[in-house]
Every structure is written in C-alpha cells, then in structure tokens.
Amino acid sequence: MISVFQTGDVVANPIHIGRLVIGQNGLLSTPAVSCIIQKIKAAGGIILTASHSPGGPGGDFGVKFNVANGGPAPDVVSDKIYQISKTLEEYAICPDLRIDLSRLGRQEFDLENKFKPFRVEIIDSVEVYLSLLRTLFDFSAIRSLLTESDQLKIRIDAMNGVMGPYVRRILCDELGAPANSAVDCVPLEDFGGQYPDPNLTYATSLLEAMKGGEYRFGAAFDADGDRYMILGQNGFFVNPSDSLAIIAANLHCIPYFCQMPVRGFGRSMPTSTALDSLILLFVKVIVMVEFM
Secondary structure (H helix, E strand, O other): OOOEEEOOOOOOOOOOOOOEEHHHHHOOOHHHHHHHHHHHOOOEEEEEEEOOOOOOOOOOOOOEEEEEOEEEEOOOHHHHHHHHHHOOOOOOEEEEEEEOOOOEEEEEEOOOOOOOEEEEEEEOOHHHHHHHHHHHHHHHHHHHHHHHHOOOEEEEOOOOOOHHHHHHHHHHHOOOOOOHHHEEEOOOOHHHHHHOOOOOOHHHHHHHHHHOOOOOOEEEEOOOOOOOOEEEHOEEEEEEHHHHHHHHHHHOOOOHHHHHOOOOOOOOOOOOOOHHHHHHHHHHHHHHHHHH
C-alpha cells in the first residue's frame, strides 16, 4: 500500500498526521505518488513498496518517504526523521480502525479523542495520474499511432505489479490499444510467481513474444512502476540509458517540454554515455550556428 499524508513540516515541526490519502484498493505506483503529493500540496508521502519482494507480514517490503516536491527524501531528511524517532514520548492509535479501501471518498475516524477526526480519503490514483499525463504528452498523436490502419502493435507487461491498472486504463481504454496488448495486469501479492524485475533475465515472456516480430514496441515495468525495460521489434533491447538520450533528442515532440524548456539532464555514473554524446552534438550544432 502507498499513502500520502498532509500535515506540517515533518522535520522542523513534527505534528500529528491529520489526513491520509490512499490509492483505491491500497495501490499506487511510485510515479503516481509523486504526482499526488504535488497535486494536494502534501508535506510528503509514505510508500510501503514491494518492488522486488512479496508484500504482507512475511514479505520483505520496504518503506520509502518522498518529500513535498514528490522526490525521494534526501539523506538530511531521513537522518532527521530517524533522530526524531528516538525521542518520541507517545503516539495515538485508532484501535477499531477499519477502512474500506475499495470505496472512493472520505472516511473519518476518532483517534482516541486526542485530535480532530482522523480523515482517510480513498482516491482513484490512476485517474489522477492520467490527468497529469494528458498535459504532458500528445495523446491524440499517440492514439492515432495505436489505432489507425497501419497501427503500431505493442505489448506491455505489467509483471503482475501495481502498474497493471495504469496500463489498462491509459494504453487500452484511453489511447485505444487492443486489450491483448497488455498482459499480466492483475496486481498479485506474489507477482504470479515471477520476479518482477524488467530485464532480459526475468521478463522472458515479453522477450519471446517480441522475438516473433509481430509487435514493434514492447515494455515491462517493475512491481512499483518506477523502472522499465523497452524492447524493439524482434526483441531489440533498448538500454534505459539510451532511452533517456532518445527522449532528449526528441523533446520537440513532447508538448510539456515545448512549454517548459529543459534546463539540464542527469545520469548516474554507471550508466552509458549516450546522453553525453548527444549533449556534445547539441553543443557542436549551437557553435556551428553561431559561427555561420
């Protein structure tokens, strides 16, 4: 389950959590959490994530904290939270708390009469994220690509993780891709017995399907939706580092970046130098234009 809370500055002035926003059925992708944190102006978000391991009492799921800008908490925030945790003197609980995670809307509970009623809001997290995507990309162009006579046949594998509902709603319902374009879209606690790591070792069913040549674009997501693998026709593997370079080279095709020019790109040290080569090309073009 992934949740977002709204309260005061959790580092400088720790106070109680007065509002909890949870995705319907307890499901949210990590990118959607970032989106919602910013949308509702929350102080931060707590993510209970089973990115690689099954969830539940016996699972080795992790806990992440995202700050107000939607990004992961920096070390200074994590360290401060840890220090505060060692000085807590009391905490309040709601012993009879029962939340219907399937029912959209607000629910209020009495938190031992210590604070104002504790509010829980169940939201359609897919719809919130879809609303953001509509402002970023040219949905009309993508829909035409997926539905016209010479349609781009795609295959997207959600690997039975949290991305399943997003893939179905966005690619199939909104953009018109055939229903059989999306596979393994039912989120399961054990991910259907497969390891939800989108790479050539574990996303073998997608790889085999792409090798047949029927599909021209394929992708797989990890369990919480913040990592992906892209495959081209006949199983051609697109390195994630190269995909960033491809995006950088085609910014003019993305409406958001036409309105909000990119100020820079970033990559981690272990990644490829494709982006570096592209930036060098940009610089050469700019220099040539200036001296013409």
